Amino acid sequence: MALANLRIKLAKPEPSWQLCLLGVIGATIAAIFIILFRLAFESIQLIYLQNVDDYTSLTEIQRFITPIIATLGILLVAWVTGFKYSRSGIPFVIHRLKTAYGAIPFLNTINQFFGSIFALAGGFSIGREGPAVHIGAACSTILAKRFSLPQNSMRTLCACGVAAGISASFNTPLAAVIFVMEVILREYKLHMFVPVILASIVGSLMTHAVFGSYHEYEFFAYLVIDYAHYPWLILFGVLLGCLAKLFNVGMLAVIRVSQHQHMTVRLLVAALIMGTMGYWVPESMGSSVSAIDLILEEEMVFTLIISLLCAKMIATIGVLGLGIPGGIIGPTLGIGAIAGALMSLLVGIFFNDMRFAGDYALLGMAGMLAATLNAPLAALLTIIELADQLQLALPAMVVITSAYLTSSQFLKNRSIFLQQLEFQNLSYQPSPVENILQKYGVLAYLEDKYQIIKDTEEANLSEIIRAAPGDEQIIVHCPAEDDEPEQFKLVQYDLNQHPLEHEGPAYRLSTMPAVDSQATLSEAYFALVEMRQGAVYVYHKDPANIIGIVSFNKIRGLLTKGAI
Incomplete structure (x- = not known):
């Protein structure tokens, strides 16, 4: 009888402590699996790397063959599931949220979990947030399936799992909430807002418990930018908007060319692309840690930075476009940081001061993320929380707005997630009545x-x-x-x-x-x-x-x- 009353309560789109409690329980389950996921690929990396995500310690041949070996593992997982459940990541979660109330097929989650472990351990230029979102959504909706809860509440629990996934990946609880509302749900509703906040808190707290209290980019020096830089920031935002348009167009072009190829062929080609880029530019491998370490060195060489930007773009577009399971946010942040380092060289010549690499790298992350995902507020809060620098807000807003307007208004660029869904004929926008x-x-x-x-x-x-x-x-x-x-x-x-x-x-x-x-x-x-x-x-x-x-x-x- 109590369970029946609970179902009736959850069938209404109203704030309720029961939904909040379910959101917390679902987020706890999601965070546990996401932490296990992260520990798994980091443990594998530390077997043959000196530091997590640092592939510069490998020889050229080792960097070339590592993605190929990882691809064989991905294909093994796909073979076990019959090559039928390869769709994964944030676009797939958006599609399932809009068409199936967030219910994620079990075998898709298996592919995402183990396939992404191989991909991240193998040095592919992907992020860990895509798998985390997928795993979080799948784990949180287990509760709704187990207790036969109304599907409208399953949708909320899915959003809670996504928030827990982002928060547990980057330790950015506020940005995770805004990301869910701005990118995943694309609406703000009070009855969903509170459970999502609580789920994000749980993801962050559990990350603290396992990995300690930290911020991903807190090692960046404090900003030294003054108002004389603002015209340059506007120009920088415009250039980032163009770069984001190029990135999205390139990604869709690769998807279009390779869509009729078998998964085995696509993934092996992706491994060759990543291996080649890693052979020539080792910092292009992995999510972005090596690239950011390079641009923070005191002596930056223009040719090295421009080659790193090209390699990172080619690698990310190639591996994600060809279907390697992984997230797009991590490498997008890396590309933005590299673009920021290039911009700092130009600005440094004008001001006769070469101290701005870290400042422009952070601003580049914010602008590139906003223009690629069409999510300016989520990008702003992500960078502020990642760097733990509130004074970043004003210059970041200048870069984000100019990048976003250039990309969306002048170049007609749209969120890469939505473009992927449309190209793959996956619906994501229900009618107003629905x-x-x-x-x-x-x-x-x-x-x-x-x-x-x-x-x-x-x-x-x-x-x-x-x-x-x-x-x-x-x-x-x-x-x-x-x-x-x-x-x-x-x-x-x-x-x-x-x-x-x-x-x-x-x-x-x-x-x-x-x-x-x-x-x-x-x-x-x-x-x-x-x-x-x-x-x-x-x-x-x-x-x-x-x-x-x-x-x-x-x-x-x-x-x-x-x-x-």
Whole structure:
């Protein structure tokens, strides 16, 4: 009974402590698996590297063959799952959130977990946040599946898992919340906001417990930028907007060219690209740690930095476009940092001061992330939290706005995630009607004033209708016969028949579609939309176990509420 009441409570898009508690539990499960994931690939790296993500200690041949060996591991995992569950990462999570309320297939998660461990351990230019988001979403929605919770609450739990994943990956709890709202959900709703905040806190706290209290880029020196730099910051933002457009176009071009190739061919080509880039420019391997270490050296060489930028761009576009499982945010931050180092060389010549590499690297990360993902607020908070520098806010806002406007308004660049979804024909944008109705579970509008009678003679049915209270619905149970399946039919008054032409009540029977108790009003609406009348019956687990009905008039009332 308590669980039934909980389901009814969660079917409504309202703030509730129960949903918050489920979000915390789901985030805890997600954070545990994400921490295990991170420990796994870092432990493998430390077997043959001196430091995590530092491939400069390897020889040229070792850097060339390492991605190839990792690809064989990825293909082994894909072979075990029959090469059918290769879609993964943030775009796939967005698609599942919008079309399946965040439910992630188990085998996709297996591919993402183990495939990304191989990819990150093998030096591919990918980020760990993509797998973390996927794993977090899958772990959090386990609760909704286990307890048959309404699917609208599953959507919230999925968002909680994503927030826990980002927060546990980078220790950026505030940026994780904004990322979920701005990039994943693309809306701000209070009943989802609080559980997502709590999930993000859990992810950050568990990261602290295992890896200690730290910020990813807190080693950067404090900013020394003054107002004389602001014209240069605007120019820098414009250049980053162009670079982001080039990055997105390149990524889609690789996807387009390789889409008809078998997964084995694509991943082996990706390994060759990464191995070649790693052979010539070792700092291009891994997420971005080696590249950032290089640009923070006192003596920066222009040719080395420009070659690093080209290698990092080619490697990231190639491996992600060809389907290596991993995230895009990590390498995007690296590309932005390298672009910032290049810009600092130009600015240093003008000001006769070469101290700005770290400052412009941080600003480059912010601008590149904002322009690539079309997420300016998430980019701003990400960099502030990663560097633990609040004074970064104002110059970062200048770079982010100029980069974002250049990319989105002048170059018509859109979020790389949404472009990937469109190119792969994965829907992510429900209709306005669906968008409203998916927020309500059918249990929120359940009507329980009804009686079920056996299929009977018309005369007897007339008597039953006369005796029934005015607000009670009559449902006729028609058992399965021959080729006819079992049906439930709703008794409706037929206003088209003249009352003087019939001795009893003028009525007709309309077949009621069945809807699971986990469903939202969206499923109920589309089951009735052609008839534009009648009702669906709601069952729990067994289609014969009716727990209530939802009428079309109730749904229409919700859609037209407040209409003039």
